[in-house]
Amino acid sequence: MTSSPTIGVLALQGAFREHKRLLQSLGAQVSEVRLPQQLEGLSGLILPGGESTTIGNLMVEYGLIQAIRDFHAAGGAIFGTCAGMILLARTIHGTPPQFGVQPSLNLMDITVQRNAFGRQVDSFRTSLDVAGFKTPFPAVFIRAPVIEAVSPSVEVLAEHQGQIVLARSGTLLAGSFHPELTGDARIHELFLTMSHRTEQAH
Structure with missing residues (x-):
């Protein structure tokens, strides 16, 4: 890799600071994204x-939805983790009625079940076999x-107890957990x- 791509981290709520720190430790240029114009010049978005x-x-x-x-249509790569994976999905199950309609980017041809592993108290750590690792x-x-x-266009990269928890489709990556x-x-x-490949394609 001759140079690091510039990666944005959506910084509206949630664990964006942890992503930013980890990306910076890899030498990536990272910017926080809160407004549409802040997507300009990025190769990837988390x-x-x-x-x-x-x-x-x-x-x-x-x-920010459109x-x-x-x-993404212009070639930007997107990585959704946990809630971010829900936001990428075409179909979402398990949204509580009081929450109304779950906004979605409707980009990745996957069906997602919210809170499939239970509540906060049911959080856990485990070792996953990931394709290529x-x-x-x-x-x-x-x-x-x-x-x-x-869909057939989606590559499954990891499963936990028979359930898909990491997948990739073109320039989209989605994971259930918090890497x-x-x-x-x-x-x-x-x-x-x-993201680097999408940058080279521009």
């Missing part, structure tokens, strides 16, 4: 964990969703590689 309905409603309020769709990845699950179904909380940078390195 949608962090947090509360997906809150993040989605703020994305609507700040005009802006992020346009960013020589050793297991130490994954942290916090009120995590799962991918219930994928930014582990100190293991391999999934972020994978995303940097995806």
Whole structure:
């Protein structure tokens, strides 16, 4: 990799600071994104964990839904973790009625079930076998969703107890867990590689 791509981290709510620190430790240029114009010049964007309905409603309020769709259509790579994975999905199950309609980017052809592993108290750590990794990845699950179904265009990268928890489709990457909380940078390195390729394609 001759130079690091510039990565944005959606900074409306949730674990965006942890993503930023891990990316910076890899030598990436990182910027916080709160407004559509802050997507300019980026090669990749991370949608962090947090509360997906809150993040989605703020994305609507700040005009980010269409802006992020346009960013992806122009070649930008996107990585959604936990709540971010929900925001990427075409189909979302399990949104409580009192939350109303879950805003979504509707970009990745996956079906996601919210809070599939239970409540905050049911959070856990486990070792995942990830496609292409020589050793297991130490994954942290916090009120995590799962991918219930994928289209043929989606590559499954990891499963936990038979449920899909990491997948890739073109320049989209989605994970149920929080790789930014582990100190293991391999999934972020994978995303940097995806972002670098989109940068070269421009």
